[in-house]
Amino acid sequence: MRIIGTPELTAFRDQCRTWLGENAPAKPWPMDGEALRDFDLAWQRRQYEGGWAGVSWPKDYGGLGLSLLEQLVWHEEYARAGAPQSRSMFVALSHAGPTLIVQGSEAQKQRHLLPILKGEENWCQGFSEPGAGSDLSNLKTRAEIDGESLIVNGTKIWTTYGHLARWQELLVRTDPEAPRHKGISWVICDMRSPGIEVRPIVTMSGIAHFAQVFYDNVRIPLSNVVGGLHNGWKVAMTTLGFERGTGTIAHQYELARTVDELITMARDLPSSDGRGRAIDDGTTATDLATLRAEVMALRSLAAMTISRGLRQAVPGAEGNIAALYYAELTRRVHAAALDLLGPRGLERTGGHDWPLAFLESFKWGIGGGTSEIRRNTIGERVLGLPKGPSAR
Amino acid sequence: MIVDLLPSEEQQLIDDSVRALLAERLPVERLRETASHGGAAERAAWGDFVALGLFGIGIAEADGGHGLGAAEEALVARALGRHLVSLSVLAQMAAPHLATDDALRTRLISGETRATFATVVDQGTAQRIDGDNADWLILLGEGVALVDVPAEAAPIACLDETVSLARLDGSFPAFERADSADRISLLLAAYLSGIAQATLDMAVAYAATREQFGQPIGAFQAIKHMCADMAVRGAAAEAQVLHAAVAFGAGLDDRAEVACARLLATDAALRNANANIQIHGAMGFTAECDAHLYLKRARLVSVLGSSRQAEQERLLAGVA
Numbered sequence: 060m061r062i063i064g065t066p067e068l069t070a071f072r073d074q075c076r077t078w079l080g081e082n083a084p085a086k087p088w089p090m091d092g093e094a095l096r097d098f099d100l101a102w103q104r105r106q107y108e109g110g111w112a113g114v115s116w117p118k119d120y121g122g123l124g125l126s127l128l129e130q131l132v133w134h135e136e137y138a139r140a141g142a143p144q145s146r147s148m149f150v151a152l153s154h155a156g157p158t159l160i161v162q163g164s165e166a167q168k169q170r171h172l173l174p175i176l177k178g179e180e181n182w183c184q185g186f187s188e189p190g191a192g193s194d195l196s197n198l199k200t201r202a203e204i205d206g207e208s209l210i211v212n213g214t215k216i217w218t219t220y221g222h223l224a225r226w227q228e229l230l231v232r233t234d235p236e237a238p239r240h241k242g243i244s245w246v247i248c249d250m251r252s253p254g255i256e257v258r259p260i261v262t263m264s265g266i267a268h269f270a271q272v273f274y275d276n277v278r279i280p281l282s283n284v285v286g287g288l289h290n291g292w293k294v295a296m297t298t299l300g301f302e303r304g305t306g307t308i309a310h311q312y313e314l315a316r317t318v319d320e321l322i323t324m325a326r327d328l329p330s331s332d333g334r335g336r337a338i339d340d341g342t343t344a345t346d347l348a349t350l351r352a353e354v355m356a357l358r359s360l361a362a363m364t365i366s367r368g369l370r371q372a373v374p375g376a377e378g379n380i381a382a383l384y385y386a387e388l389t390r391r392v393h394a395a396a397l398d399l400l401g402p403r404g405l406e407r408t409g410g411h412d413w414p415l416a417f418l419e420s421f422k423w424g425i426g427g428g429t430s431e432i433r434r435n436t437i438g439e440r441v442l443g444l445p446k447g448p449s450a451r
Numbered sequence: 452m453i454v455d456l457l458p459s460e461e462q463q464l465i466d467d468s469v470r471a472l473l474a475e476r477l478p479v480e481r482l483r484e485t486a487s488h489g490g491a492a493e494r495a496a497w498g499d500f501v502a503l504g505l506f507g508i509g510i511a512e513a514d515g516g517h518g519l520g521a522a523e524e525a526l527v528a529r530a531l532g533r534h535l536v537s538l539s540v541l542a543q544m545a546a547p548h549l550a551t552d553d554a555l556r557t558r559l560i561s562g563e564t565r566a567t568f569a570t571v572v573d574q575g576t577a578q579r580i581d582g583d584n585a586d587w588l589i590l591l592g593e594g595v596a597l598v599d600v601p602a603e604a605a606p607i608a609c610l611d612e613t614v615s616l617a618r619l620d621g622s623f624p625a626f627e628r629a630d631s632a633d634r635i636s637l638l639l640a641a642y643l644s645g646i647a648q649a650t651l652d653m654a655v656a657y658a659a660t661r662e663q664f665g666q667p668i669g670a671f672q673a674i675k676h677m678c679a680d681m682a683v684r685g686a687a688a689e690a691q692v693l694h695a696a697v698a699f700g701a702g703l704d705d706r707a708e709v710a711c712a713r714l715l716a717t718d719a720a721l722r723n724a725n726a727n728i729q730i731h732g733a734m735g736f737t738a739e740c741d742a743h744l745y746l747k748r749a750r751l752v753s754v755l756g757s758s759r760q761a762e763q764e765r766l767l768a769g770v771a
């Protein structure tokens with residue numbers, strides 16, 4: 060338990076701050092469609108050209124190979140600069156890329172890694188299906204082996220930016236006879252393959268955020284299987300464990316900023332009875348103070364995750380604690396914003412789009428594992444309680 | 452700022468040795484006997500505390516202490532909370548920070564002179580906690596002060612029957628909030644986070660073994676999720692306590708950091724103590740099950756020099 064600081068880290072922090080200060084694109088950013096994708100790719104390219112791409116990737120694959128502490132500094136400065144989140148580049152940078160680095164063949168790495176860092180190609184994640192959400196291992200999308208190819212039939216759903224992605228990390232069932240977890244393969248799918256149809260799905264916030272993807276006899280070379288045929292479950296699980304607490308820093312900063320903004324607003328806005336300021340109302344003050352305490356605790360929980368990451372290479376299930384805390388807190392923060400604003404909270408005007416942020420806040424308790432599944436995992440894998448049917 | 456929230460080897464050693472002492476001398480079961488109430492069991496173990504150097508742990512070596520910091524104090528306070536150790540021990544750790552003359556400080560560190568907490572009820576009334584043979588009082592209000600013990604003390608039955616509570620009549624002026632008040636509040640927050648963890652451990656142990664409908668009750672999601680929520684609250688409170696302790700005095704907004712720790716640790720201790728009772732069913736409602744002891748102690752600590760309102764104000768004041 061101590062404050063970590065060295066002259067080298069401070070110097071590194073200055074470097075990050077200077078570069079981000081000069082290069083991070085200013086708002087507003089495109090929020091939808093191809094404009095969003097092109098923006099994200101361009102920002103990635105800029106980071107590559109500036110020598111800042113792949114902070115957590117090893118040097119052998121074009122990354123910077125930074126230590127965890129340096130990554131942390133980078134992410135802190137990134138968040139402080141308010142630089143754009145990776146969005147349509149997220150799966151490529153934080154999921155598919157790292158999976159290939161650990162599990163991919165040399166040829167797969169050669170083909171795919173650099174184009175990601177250079178902002179030339181992005182990826183999406185095809186895991187969930189209409190019948191396989193929380194219960195992912197129930198997935199049914201079938202891939203039959205035909206000579207040197209797989210023939211894929213079935214459908215994936217909730218594929219974030221599936222309509223904007225060049226490649227897909229795709230989980231398919233290659234052995235329907237094997238036990239559930241044993242007959243799955245992780246394959247690289249070219250989203251331009253014949254037989255693929257992508258239908259964007261509009262979310263409750265009005266954005267075509269994700270898509271349903273249909274596969275009609277889609278041919279994928281067998282050489283695109285990553286980590287061995289029928290071994291896809293293990294391959295998928297390795298990447299789910301990659302989160303070491305640095306990736307969420309930007310979200311956490313953003314939420315802290317939002318709460319500070321709400322407190323400042325409550326000092327300016329008139330109270331609902333018009334006799335004072337909103338903050339003078341006891342309930343409002345209680346809500347805002349509690350939210351501020353919770354965002355501070357979120358930061359401390361993240362610091363705890365990172366402290367563990369400094370000691371152990373593969374993080375345990377404890378990361379679910381901070382993730383669950385964030386999922387619930389972000390909803391409360393944005394609901395409190397609307398409470399505070401009253402009728403003004405209905406207006407979608409320029410500046411801070413509070414209704415949009417409120418609607419978006421719901422996704423956190425669902426995508427990437429629902430809050431209920433996280434509670435199961437905490438109960439079973441952190442606390443050691445007896446397993447129910449949903450262990451994943 | 453990057454903080455490491457896990458203990459160093461030296462810190463781990465301190466934590467281990469305090470825990471080992473408490474496990475041996477002050478298991479929570481001791482409180483089932485009235486003879487160990489009111490800090491009596493702690494008085495019997497006083498020499499061990501002194502030998503471990505507990506009372507001067509966060510005092511500079513030049514001032515006769517061990518030269519460690521708020522972080523080490525917080526680790527100790529957390530362990531004390533887990534064992535529902537008399538708050539007089541915590542007061543004895545805090546008192547040397549408040550002593551203005553060297554001789555008094557030395558006697559407090561050596562344990563010869565004893566201090567205990569008293570919480571200010573109003574300007575004319577205070578409540579002394581476990582102070583049956585205390586020489587000094589740490590008055591806890593908005594601020595804190597180390598004062599002589601008034602002569603008159605009227606024993607009064609307490610919600611927490613394991614505590615000896617006494618009414619003091621006198622003049623108790625309001626003191627300004629100062630760093631020392633935050634430091635003590637941080638200790639109390641650490642103690643509360645210990646209660647939150649202990650109740651979680653107790654609930655999980657019971658949920659894993661008690662069977663109904665042919666399976667351990669911990670396999671039912673209603674119970675499992677309750678335990679998961681206890682773990683999340685406990686982890687958040689603990690992380691915040693440790694963060695505030697590590698960063699104390701390092702140029703952050705200490706007042707808001709500590710207020711945050713206190714608010715969340717109070718909340719975690721109270722809610723986890725409630726949940727622990729519920730998870731134990733009727734057993735949890737009995738005197739023989741220790742679950743009620745945590746609830747009562749958490750209630751007591753929650754009002755010591757603190758109120759939700761005051762912590763909230765400190766949190767909001769921290770936003771520029």
Ligand SMILES: Cc1cc2nc3c(=O)[nH]c(=O)nc-3n(C[C@H](O)[C@H](O)[C@H](O)COP(=O)(O)OP(=O)(O)OC[C@H]3O[C@@H](n4cnc5c(N)ncnc54)[C@H](O)[C@@H]3O)c2cc1C
Nearest residue numbers: 184185186187192193217218219422425426427429431449
């Ligand atoms: C914004 C967003 C982006 C996403 N992006 C992607 C993506 O890019 N790629 C991809 O593959 N998937 C993606 N998903 C899908 C996501 O992984 C699934 O939504 C998630 O796993 C839950 O599955 P489901 O929606 O089918 O819900 P279900 O599993 O059907 O759950 C419905 C409800 O039942 C509860 N429930 C289910 N099982 C249990 C249990 N055992 N115990 C207690 N409660 C249970 C759930 O908590 C939930 O409340 C995304 C989802 C969202 C919201």
